[in-house]
Amino acid sequence: MWVYEKKLQYPINITKPDAKAAKIIITQYGGPDGELGASMRYLSQRYSMPYKEPAGILTDIGTEELAHLEMVSTIVHQLTKNLSLEEIESEGFAPYFVDHTVGVWPQAASGMPFSSSTFQSSGDPIADLHEDMAAEQKARKTYDNILRLIDNPEVIDPIRFLREREIVHFQRFGEAMRKVQDHLNEKNFYAINPGFDMNPHQGR
Amino acid sequence: MAMTEQQNMMRRLQVQSFVLDDIRLYLDTHPDDKKALEWYHKYRKLKEQTEKEYVDRFGPLNSFQVDSDTRWTWVDTPWPWEGTV
Numbered sequence: 306m307w308v309y310e311k312k313l314q315y316p317i318n319i320t321k322p323d324a325k326a327a328k329i330i331i332t333q334y335g336g337p338d339g340e341l342g343a344s345m346r347y348l349s350q351r352y353s354m355p356y357k358e359p360a361g362i363l364t365d366i367g368t369e370e371l372a373h374l375e376m377v378s379t380i381v382h383q384l385t386k387n388l389s390l391e392e393i394e395s396e397g398f399a400p401y402f403v404d405h406t407v408g409v410w411p412q413a414a415s416g417m418p419f420s421s422s423t424f425q426s427s428g429d430p431i432a433d434l435h436e437d438m439a440a441e442q443k444a445r446k447t448y449d450n451i452l453r454l455i456d457n458p459e460v461i462d463p464i465r466f467l468r469e470r471e472i473v474h475f476q477r478f479g480e481a482m483r484k485v486q487d488h489l490n491e492k493n494f495y496a497i498n499p500g501f502d503m504n505p506h507q508g509r
Numbered sequence: 510m511a512m513t514e515q516q517n518m519m520r521r522l523q524v525q526s527f528v529l530d531d532i533r534l535y536l537d538t539h540p541d542d543k544k545a546l547e548w549y550h551k552y553r554k555l556k557e558q559t560e561k562e563y564v565d566r567f568g569p570l571n572s573f574q575v576d577s578d579t580r581w582t583w584v585d586t587p588w589p590w591e592g593t594v
Contacts, residue, residue: 311570311589314530316523318592361537369530379590473534480538 307368314372315466319383319459324396326455327384328414333377333451333467335411335419338443340377344370346424346440353428353500356488359481363437366474373467378409380460429498434482441475518563519594525556567594 333339347367354360385398385407393402400416411419424440427433448468455461490496497503512520532549539545564574568586575583587593 308571308573311586312519312523312526313589314523314527316520317590358537358540362534365533365537369534372530375589379592382590383592473531477534477538484538 307371313376313379314369315376315463317376317379317383317459317463319380319457321457321459322386322388322392323384323457323460324388324392324398326457326460327381328396328398328401329454330377330384330451330460330464331381331409331412332414333444333447334374334381334409336413336415336417336447337423338440338447339411339413339419339423340370340374340444341411341419342421342423343367343440343444344374345421346426347437349424349426350433350437353426353433354430354485355499355503356430356485358484359430359434362477362481366477369470369474373470376463376467380463381409382407384460428500430485430500431482431494431498434478434485437478438475438482441471441478445471445475515563515567515594518559518566522556522559522563525552525559528552529556 335341344367347363347370351360351363351367354363388396388398388407393399401412404410413419425433425436427436445468448464448471451464452461452468455464485499486494488499529549529552532545532552535545536542536549560570564570564576568582569575570586572583575581
């Protein structure tokens with residue numbers, strides 16, 4: 306289970322509303338390379354990970370992604386909570402506002418709703434870890450693009466922190482991959498699927 | 510803007526907690542690294558001290574830290590998205 310802490314992983318205190326920035330940054334909440342998908346991906350994949358250390362990495366990174374989800378939604382909330390109706394209209398926020406007012410809802414910047422079709426839980430540890438390393442790079446790319454589009458230092462600071470964590474997670478998933486391969490046939494990593502074939506009732 | 514004492518203590522707690530967040534992932538893939546374990550124990554102690562001091566002064570950060578027997582103070586402390594601490 307999880308225990309909630311009333312504490313952000315990294316401080317966020319944005320004093321100026323900015324609907325344009327919120328519209329872009331919300332994609333890291335519910336978009337294709339966002340934190341909700343990241344967390345659900347790793348927390349779903351861990352059940353078919355038969356080795357303890359990589360299962361620890363999936364659990365602990367999946368948990369840290371929940372903290373990042375909270376950071377991204379906090380940024381969106383603080384960027385929108387004091388918007389005037391004039392700003393909502395002139396900054397192009399009306400199409401979001403009409404459905405959600407200034408509530409926080411997981412969607413991509415394009416308006417596409419969050420979908421679990423943005424990630425896999427393949428039941429194959431090697432396939433999953435390759436996806437996880439790619440996912441961290443795709444999230445890093447999105448933060449790089451956000452940094453190209455944003456000029457408010459109060460927003461840039463926590464976005465830089467989140468970007469840096471993607472790089473650390475990529476490194477840790479690479480190490481987890483090596484640990485999984487250490488358990489497999491070094492001449493053919495694909496000889497068995499350790500997420501399926503090691504079960505005595507399923508193995509071939 | 511000048512930071513309040515509560516904000517200052519929260520920043521210290523966030524720094525110490527983050528060190529542990531980072532070491533946790535490193536230790537998952539390097540469970541026998543004695544140097545990293547030393548850092549873990551050092552920062553866990555610092556974080557526990559800061560957290561105790563913070564909770565004693567400003568109220569609970571999680572729902573197992575309510576000390577009052579007259580009021581459920583868990584709902585009184587600020588939510589993190591409010592940007593006040």
